[in-house]
Amino acid sequence: MPVDGAAAAGPSSPARVRVSGEGAVGAGRDISHSAVGEGSRVEHTEVTNQVAGGTVHGDVYQAENVTVNQYLPSSAPGPVVRPVRVGTVPPLASAFQPRPGLREEIDRARERHATVVLTQVLSGGGGVGKSQLAAAYAWQAHAGGVAVLVWVNAAESAQIVAAYATAAQRVGAPGADGQDAEDDAGAFLDWLAVTERSWLVVLDDLTDLEGAQRWWPRPPVGSNGRVLATTRRRDALVTGSGRAVVDIGTYTRTEALEYLGERFTAADAPHLLDDQAEDLVEALGRLPLALAHAAAYMINDDVGCTAYLGLFTGRASRLAALLPPGADTDGYGRQVTTSLLLALDAAEHREPAGLATPAIRLAAHLDPAGHPDTVWATEAVTQYLTAHRTVSGASGPVTADQARAALRLLHHYALLTHTPHDSNRAVRLHALTARAARETVPDSETPATVHAAADALQAIWPEHEHTARDLTVVLRANTDTLADHAGDLLWHPDGHPVLFATGRSLNSTGLFGAAVSYWQRVAAAAERLRGVDHPDILLTRTNLAHSYRQAGRTGEAIVIDERVLADRERLFGDDHPHTLNARANLAASYWRAGRTGEAIVIEDRVLADRERLLGHDHPDTLRTRANLAASYWQAGRTGEAAGLLERVLADHERVLGHDHPDTLASGANLAVSYWQVGRTGEAIGLLERVLADCERLLGHDHPDTLAAATRVRRWRIS
Structure with a gap:
């Protein structure tokens, strides 16, 4: 009844390699799976003997099954050449996880391309272990005897130039005279492109992609060289020139x-x-x-x-x-x-300048699993970004295009993930990144951030939920997340409409048990934060009663409905729309409880009042007329019910349209009335039409669809 309301084969004997530093790598294990002593860092300035079988300063490391020919050239033996080591490779962390799935993906990319870029794309930036994976490959290359190993802390282009200039001197690159660092760095790149010696260059934490473009090693002539780079960036600058991007996510x-x-x-x-x-x-x-x-x-x-x-x-x-x-x-x-927000300062100074920080703070209050990117085109978001822009001198309001550009900027710096093709969950960010961002919001700005997010969710809520079921599921999840972070802020100055939209959505989707739990929480919050006569309390009680009624808990529904009606008569008078709604809801609860006579008395009064005050075609009047017809039917007055329901269906189709939920409900009710009075053919035909509409509009699993399907099957075999 409608109701208001990992390696190629190595040499025959294991390679023995010594490394300088405080801690020794455990003997007999693959370098990529072992840990350097805790807290140690190994300075690779030089190794003073041949690659395999010799002795060098430091403790002995016995390496088994390491990749050797992946890095060593296949040329005939010649004079002993000292391996070159530039930079500091980080030790592998305690309990380092080899992550075989990721390493397999990286190695597959190595087979397809001359170079491989390790970049985190899916998990929102820092902390996913990009540098540790690169370090594992560097240690493996070292154990395998790679001739030249250069590890660069590449956050700034100047660091890359300095490391390359040092390497150029160490390898004796032609043209490197130690007079000009950039000239020497260029000479090193030229040497890498033609040398027959094996080499590995690691650019760790590559941040300034624009400034670093000229310092990417070119693909070597042979297969003896390799580049690994780690970066938070994930824009077009990391691709091209034979580079392959491998997304690094979190642990399994x-x-x-x-x-x-x-x-x-x-x-x-x-x-x-x-x-x-x-x-x-x-x-x-x-x-x-x-x-x-x-x-x-x-x-x-x-x-x-x-x-x-x-x-x-x-x-x-x-x-x-x-x-x-x-x-x-x-x-x-x-x-x-x-670590999680390290790239934020850089993003803040990119165009659109000053929007990265307020944008990530707003996104951090929504569901990490994702929210629609249409949120960023709402007036609520553009006004919020305008008011909280972090650069001075910017003029004019932020536009929807600028808001989207800020979103893309955060994506490029791996602070969140924006996948526009996933329309309902297009914007995601790691839960810890979100938490880190929320903890940076000044207390004075939190209310505005929370309300902007809530206003944006409300702005994109579909008017007819049955036409966008997947979207409403996502909006409910985002509202729940927002409410959890907001505390009581969504109740000031009044209960935010998005709180009520979420509860109504649970009811309209047929999730009655979840709706009861939700409205119980909302009602408790309203009673704690508002006076006993505040409209928010009356509204939450009304919705809680409706949820009880839909869940079959009619006794509890009646108690609340009677109380709400008394309060609304006292506060608003007999003819106020709120009072009429309360009276109609009480009748609906009586009807559910089988107190049909009492329901009819109230509905007759409500219908007359609504016709007088709202007119015959007002949706509330139509709903009351449908409820009265359902009461007639339940009371055995089937002829009167069928006649009234025919009018109701015609009015709904004319006023609300064929696809409105109330139109579907009135069609189903009329079909039942036809069946009761023996008009079986008309009943089955009408209900089959209603079933097809329910499947199209609500989906096959909606309670109304299932009820109609069950009834059609039963009628066909009767």
Whole structure:
């Protein structure tokens, strides 16, 4: 009844390689799977003997099954040439995970291209282990005897030039005279392109892609050279010239759990890996950097997964306290928040200047799993970006095109992911990136950020939800996330409309149990924050009663409906639309409870009042007439019900259109009335039409579709 309301074969004997530095790599293991002693860093300035079988300064490393011919040239033996090492390769982290799936993808790209770019695309930027993967390949190349290994901290182009100039001197590149760093760097690039010696250049944390374009090593003539680069950027500048982009995401769940298990076992604290470990790695987003900091905290304080999870999810907790850099023995050296948002300053100074920070702060309050990019074309978002732009002197309001450009800018710097073809979840960001961004919002700006996000969601909410079911699912999820982050802010100055749209959507989708739980929470918040007579309370109670009614809990619905009616008569009078709605809802609850006579009395009064006050064709009048006909039918007055329902269906088709949910409902009700009075052919024909419309508009799994399908099958065999 309608209701208001990983390697190629090496030499025959294992290579023996020595490395300088504090910690020795464990003997007998593949370099890509082993860890340098905790806290050590190996300075690769030079190695003083031949590649395999010789001795060098430092402890001995016994390497088995390492890739050698991948890096060594196939030329005949000649004079001994000292390997060249420039830069500092980071040690592999404690409990380093080899990530075979990713390494296989990287190696496949190596087979297809001269060079490989490691870039994080899917997981929102820092902390996914790009540098660790590159370091694993560098250590493997070192163990395999690569002739030239250059590791560059490439955040600035000047660092690349300096490293190349040093390398040029070490390899004796023609033209490198030590007088001009850029000339020497160019000479090194020329040497790489023609040398027969094996080489590996790693550009780690490549940030200034524009300034670095001339310093990309050119593809070598042979297959003896390789470039690895790690970067947060993911725009056109990382592609081309034989470069292949490999997306680096977070750990798999298995890798994350294995990481924690290995860390805790090595620390003689296996008890910390309790039955909440899976939930914890998911809460941390399986982000390698976050897992490293969290494991260090847990080991230092002897806190198990369950207890740490409670701390981490606590509303008052902050990342700086729970993931402190000082606790981490792997020497990442900075807070997770800093790592996650490292590229934000660079993005802030790109066009459109000053929009990256307010844009990511707004996105951080929405569902990390994604929100529609149409949010960024709303007036609510453009006005928010205009008011919170971080550069001075900008004139004029931010346009929808500029808002989208800010979104794309954040995407290029891997601070979020924008995939326009995924219309409903086009904008995603890692949950920890979102949390880091939220924790940077000044308290004075949080209300405006929250309300802008809420206004934008409300602005794109479809008028007729049955025409965009997938979209409304996403909007409900985003509203839930926003409400969780906002606390009470969405109740000031009044309950935000998006809160009510979410609850109504649950009812209209047939998720009645979820609707009851939702409206119970909303009603409790309204009663806590508003006076007893505030309209928000009456509205939430009305919606809670409707959810009870739809869920079959009619007794609870009646109690609330009677209270709401009394309050609205007292506050607004008998003829106010709010009062008429309350009276009609009470009649609907009586009808559900089988108190048909009482329902008819009330509906007769409501119909007369609505015809008098609103007119005969007002949607509320039409709905009341349909409810009265349903009551006639339930009372056994089937002839009167059929006649009235024929009028109702005609009026709905004329006023609301054939695809309106109320039109479908009135058609179904008329079909039932026809069946009751023996007009079986007309009943089946009409209900088959309603069923087809429900399948088209609501989907095959909607409760109304299922009910119509069941009834059609039953009638056909009767």
